[in-house]
Amino acid sequence: MSEDLELSDIPAGQEVYIDEAFSTPDQIVDELDRYIIAQDEAKKAVAIALRNRWRRLRVSPELRDEIMPKNIIMIGPTGVGKTEISRRLAKLAKAPFVKVEASKFTEVGYVGRDVESIIRDLVEVSYKMVRESERRRVLTQAEEAAEERLLDALLPGSSAVESAVEDEVAGGPGIIEQDESGVGHTAKPASGRSHTREKFRELLRAKKLESRIIDVEVTRQVQTHLQVLGPQGFGEIEGQIKDLFANMVPKQRESKRVSVQEARKLFVQEAQDLLIDHDQIARIARKKAEQTGIVFIDEIDKICGADGTKSPDVSREGVQRDLLPLVEGSTVSTKYGLINTDHILFIASGAFHMSKPSDLMPEFQGRFPIRVELRSLAPEDFVRILTEPKNALIAQYIELLQTEGVKLHFTEDSIDEIARLTAEVN
Numbered sequence: 001m002s003e004d005l006e007l008s009d010i011p012a013g014q015e016v017y018i019d020e021a022f023s024t025p026d027q028i029v030d031e032l033d034r035y036i037i038a039q040d041e042a043k044k045a046v047a048i049a050l051r052n053r054w055r056r057l058r059v060s061p062e063l064r065d066e067i068m069p070k071n072i073i074m075i076g077p078t079g080v081g082k083t084e085i086s087r088r089l090a091k092l093a094k095a096p097f098v099k100v101e102a103s104k105f106t107e108v109g110y111v112g113r114d115v116e117s118i119i120r121d122l123v124e125v126s127y128k129m130v131r132e133s134e135r136r137r138v139l140t141q142a143e144e145a146a147e148e149r150l151l152d153a154l155l156p157g158s159s160a161v162e163s164a165v166e167d168e169v170a171g172g173p174g175i176i177e178q179d180e181s182g183v184g185h186t187a188k189p190a191s192g193r194s195h196t197r198e199k200f201r202e203l204l205r206a207k208k209l210e211s212r213i214i215d216v217e218v219t220r221q222v223q224t225h226l227q228v229l230g231p232q233g234f235g236e237i238e239g240q241i242k243d244l245f246a247n248m249v250p251k252q253r254e255s256k257r258v259s260v261q262e263a264r265k266l267f268v269q270e271a272q273d274l275l276i277d278h279d280q281i282a283r284i285a286r287k288k289a290e291q292t293g294i295v296f297i298d299e300i301d302k303i304c305g306a307d308g309t310k311s312p313d314v315s316r317e318g319v320q321r322d323l324l325p326l327v328e329g330s331t332v333s334t335k336y337g338l339i340n341t342d343h344i345l346f347i348a349s350g351a352f353h354m355s356k357p358s359d360l361m362p363e364f365q366g367r368f369p370i371r372v373e374l375r376s377l378a379p380e381d382f383v384r385i386l387t388e389p390k391n392a393l394i395a396q397y398i399e400l401l402q403t404e405g406v407k408l409h410f411t412e413d414s415i416d417e418i419a420r421l422t423a424e425v426n
Contacts, residue, residue: 025051028092035088035391036081037384042372045072046089049345049370053093053292056343068342071327071367073300074349075357076374079426082349086296095292096126102348103302105319115322118295119332119339126289127336130281138275139268146267147204150260153214154200210261217253218266282336293344297323301350304359320361327367377426382419 028047029040036043049070056067074082083099090097098121105115135142203209258266303319326332329342348368350357357365377385386394394410401408 028089031092032085032088035389036084037388038377038381039076039081039085039374042074042076042081042085042374045370045372046085046347050089050093053345057291065342068329069345070370071346071348072370072372073357073368074347074372074374075352076349077351077353077376077426080374080377082374083296083298086294086347086349090294093292093294094129095294096122096129096289097294097296098122098125099296099298101299101302102297102319102323103299105322115319115326116332119289119326119341119344120334122293122295122344123285123289123334123336123339126293127282127285130285130288131276131278134276134281135272138272141275142268142271145271146264147201149216149267150204150214150263151197151200153216153263154209154212154260155197204260210259212260213257214260214263215255215257216263216266217255219253219270286334286337286339289344290340291343295344295346297346297348299350300348300360301352301355304355317361320364324361324364324367327364377423379416379419379423382422383415386415386419 025044025047028050029043032043032047049072052067053069056064059067074085076082087097087099098118100118100121200209256266303316326341327346329340332339332341346368357371386392394415398408398410
């Protein structure tokens with residue numbers, strides 16, 4: 001797979017695209033309705049944004065790079081579903097997703113994280129997603145390899161190669177059979193060890209040896225305890241230095257006494273790591289992050305001018321200036337290679353109690369063309385939140401207490417009272 005790989009060239013099994021079952025805006029909104037109550041306008045906006053990404057991936061390559069994502073800014077009080085909408089959208093799209101708080105960042109020279117760490121975190125999430133997908137793909141092969149290693153540990157010297165050599169040198173023990181006349185003769189040689197090995201294989205597959213303790217050799221995990229002091233933004237270099245030292249240390253094997261059940265897990269993990277191509281995973285992860293990544297920036301109102309005014313504030317205005325290149329489109333260096341942010345979808349949100357979106361820098365505002373206002377929740381919304389979603393709180397508490405043998409039942413008037421008090425407190 002080459003560096004200039006087109007997204008359409010990536011195998012469908014790598015889960016790059018959105019699930020076809022939820023490809024239309026109506027289907028996406030219906031799925032979001034299972035978890036999020038009200039806020040129909042916001043759900044419609046993100047559904048259309050996701051559909052446009054689905055469309056862009058299917059236009060001609062010449063036009064694909066010209067179509068930019070329509071970033072969204074959500075305006076609404078705390079607790080109305082801004083973050084949950086974005087998180088569910090990413091899960092639905094099987095897309096890399098990171099949530100960051102704008103107040104955690106400041107411009108270079110002030111206390112805070114480097115804004116480029118957002119993209120590095122996104123790529124890390126993407127890498128883990130692709131790696132897990134690949135590990136699932138090779139799971140069957142890994143389990144077969146692990147089974148052979150378990151048999152080698154249970155019956156040293158019983159491998160197929162060793163048994164074949166033994167048969168060839170010694171002629172094998174042979175198996176005495178009788179023909180129809182009752183005269184015995186020697187059938188083709190067969191290794192007694194091979195026969196025992198197959199018996200143990202049956203016991204392994206029947207899970208009858210799980211508690212047996214065996215001695216195994218596994219690769220020792222090298223931990224590099226190294227702290228590099230440097231200026232802000234040095235985190236990526238520090239990570240690369242740690243990886244460099246870890247790779248310089250030769251991999252060592254260590255013996256462990258573990259149960260067959262635990263040994264199987266260790267062997268499967270080692271086999272999966274050997275069967276997957278880590279360089280290919282890194283390339284696919286970069287493409288996945290670039291083309292389907294979603295970044296949710298919370299508390300965007302906290303980096304407006306001080307006290308909601310347009311008076312200059314170095315730290316807050318500096319965050320906007322540093323975030324602007326990421327949102328506009330820039331190239332960020334990560335441990336897996338360079339990442340272009342042109343087609344990453346950015347969703348910003350804020351309560352804007354003490355400020356308003358127009359207090360943001362004009363250039364920053366212009367990069368969020370879709371503006372959605374989320375309304376405060378009413379008592380009837382809280383009733384629906386308590387009862388309708390797939391993960392409703394009422395259902396959660398019923399199941400939790402069921403584990404203690406307590407059967408819990410909520411009457412309609414009790415749910416109404418909970419909703420009324422919740423609305424009053426909020």
